[in-house]
Amino acid sequence: MSPGPDGLHPRVIKEMMEELLQPLRILFESSFQEGNIPEDWHIAYITAIYKKGSKSEPGNYRSTVLQLIRVLDGWTEIIDDRQAVDIVYCDFMKAFDRVPHKRLLEKSI
Incomplete structure (x- = not known):
């Protein structure tokens, strides 16, 4: 931090x-x-946080530049309209790493 x-x-x-x-x-x-x-x-x-794999691959970071641009664009429009923006950050890192994916897929079908 x-x-x-x-x-x-x-x-x-x-x-x-x-x-x-x-x-x-x-x-x-x-x-x-x-x-x-x-x-x-x-x-x-705003900092992209490295997950795993090659550090030269943008997809190996939790926040990609494109995602940040889209989010900031949306926030800017809301603020320009003089409305409030509430932000909640949730870290789902490894949230699904411990879930049996096969069972998860079966339940979604």
Whole structure:
């Protein structure tokens, strides 16, 4: 895990959780009530994470450039229409590695 655009390492944020909770709550509520998002909140680092196989093959990463472009394009349209974008990240890495694929296919038919 590496620092985001703010330069803070996630460990620092986790260890300072109690101290940061109230100020962040105030910031989020204020932003929500005013309908205004600070410019710094529009910045994100998106990194393709290596899975396995050849590192020179784009398909061996969890996020491909094309996927990121499509997602960002959709988010941009929504934000341009002054609507909110809620994002939930789920890591399904190896979720189906332990499932008997033959049995799974039989159940889907």
